Amino acid sequence: MPLQDDMQLISVDDHVVEPPRVWQDRLPSRMKEDGPRIVDGPSPAGQPPSNVWLYEGRVYPSIGLNAVAGKDRSEWGLDPTRYDHMRPGCYDPQARVDDMDLDGVQAGLNFPTFPRFAGTVFLEGKDQALALACVQAYNDWTIDEWCAAAPDRLIPCVLVPLWDPVLAADEVRRTAAKGARTVTFPENPVPLGLPSFHTDHWDPFWAATQECEMPVSMHFGTSGHVPMPSQEGPMAVWISLMGTNSQSTFSDLLFSEVFHRFPGVKVSLAEGGIGWMPWLLERIDYTWERHHGYQNYNTSVRPSELVKGRIHGCFIEDLTGLALRHQIGIDQIMWEGDYPHSDSQFPASRKRAAQVFADIPDDDVRKMVETNARRLFRFPRRAAA
């Protein structure tokens, strides 16, 4: 202890801002006009025009949601509206690697921005053939261009067409074959108008992730649900409560048939925190034990026994959770950096991690910062050249 020099930080939750030509470089020509492209948006007084996405005629203004790395905290309330308002590390892979070097981070898994963290923007597509081509274009870009620029530093994370579980399964298989390591998926499909985890609707998708050993990364907020008690309260209220979304997913999955029917499915609850896990798991077992007399759920395996090897908690800083790491399961915990968002410690991630892990034995730290993620995402260290 603490963080040893030979431990490599793997962040299982970073974010990429898509550069302008992700879709225009890849869509068939008949689809380019309607496919996502960057156009000029409104110009604030005396300023050059903003950059906005145009997709099927709809304008999506927030190209750089919460992409605040390197900015002063007083600016965090304003999302950057032009590429040149962001650090190039947001959208350029070489600049990203430079920022990771600065930050002391070896490798990172990136969620998309314009498609939203689980690709739900393509559910809004009127032309489903175009939407599918957009999902595939993003995936090809992230594997062939973004991650290919630094294959030992960037972990390929892909989208699926959420409107069709068979197409989603096909896309899992297609991208797994070309190197994808995880698929992003909503923490709860229901608020998006999609069937719940308690239906057989998603079976083709779960089967494909199991077959391809593709863990499912569920970032908090991807359901679209914001845990906001009121409109008047400061944003800080729901920012602090976002982890309750991950709690909801945790319980929802453990009372579903998913892990019973697809025991090889693995899930990562990105940014959800870990300190709530022992409490909630105790509560879930208590509920499971007392209410099966009149309710219909699987009683063959205690929910807490389903967690090991399947549900992974992720944290940036969570001293409470670290103290509870053995109750949670030391193999179920992964560190994250959250570059370039406001929760990130960039450029001090490694320095801060060293403080956070100061009193934790080496073997435990190594698992949480590196080897758990390398195993789950099948992302081994490369042999030295």
Next chain:
Amino acid sequence: MPLQDDMQLISVDDHVVEPPRVWQDRLPSRMKEDGPRIVDGPSPAGQPPSNVWLYEGRVYPSIGLNAVAGKDRSEWGLDPTRYDHMRPGCYDPQARVDDMDLDGVQAGLNFPTFPRFAGTVFLEGKDQALALACVQAYNDWTIDEWCAAAPDRLIPCVLVPLWDPVLAADEVRRTAAKGARTVTFPENPVPLGLPSFHTDHWDPFWAATQECEMPVSMHFGTSGHVPMPSQEGPMAVWISLMGTNSQSTFSDLLFSEVFHRFPGVKVSLAEGGIGWMPWLLERIDYTWERHHGYQNYNTSVRPSELVKGRIHGCFIEDLTGLALRHQIGIDQIMWEGDYPHSDSQFPASRKRAAQVFADIPDDDVRKMVETNARRLFRFPRRAAA
């Protein structure tokens, strides 16, 4: 250790089912017709008619929500529909005391059933004069009849007219003067169509609870919000997640002005559990520290410093939380029994508590099961006769 014979269990969360004449015995005669009364409801085949409440012509069929004490678990899914389907301890104070003796519980604080746990049913009243009379009738009944039957065993908990904060303040003062010890209030007013904790709307109410030293008991679920990820999942999902409502209240209050402007306000988060508190408080402080540059919230006192003496967590069984009791604050934790609901361990509450507290030092156990509640609710032990 463990639970010593001289430690008296005080449950800060039990439930009373109102007997038929609570309102008819107290309302002015012109209001009796429209005021709540028990009438015959539907008769299941070959059965006597059910008992239902009639209030302003509206039928409220669930007289005994989750009043399952003493029943087999296979029957828990069916709420009793007649008084004679329930243990008399649900509605009769002497029978309640007998059940408490059986259960090893010295004293209990009871939330109402027909008015709902925070009295929100009276928000539905078309005649607000009648609704106010109903609130007052309930309060008079609970103080003068229910608790008066066993003043050292039952802690008076009253309602307020939620549609008017000035009337609510008046009712706090009126009932405090005649012995009320706590007021029940929604964990979040917003889903009920009422102003949030981030407005000055409730100032008269907070001021009155501070002045009268009346802690505010916020039972989970009293906002009407049910944390249900889907319709198809088993009830167990939301049963296990109900504590996320209390998490929401915890953060909502800590980022509000309530404790800054009314430092004497005290809150009890009934049934919310405690094992999540250290995690959420860490997360709240982290958020508070990082986001004040562009958000508007009070930065004079760190949120975690507001908890002591103000926010109390309540639990039935929470081994995780008990292990974290000193991080939570040993003075902020209170035991509860939840009679006659399905989460209760009745008639084994004391026996089970002895197991749960087996490894905890006496001084800590005494605070959590007895003295914290006696201090908060100003409910001292009576001198021996």
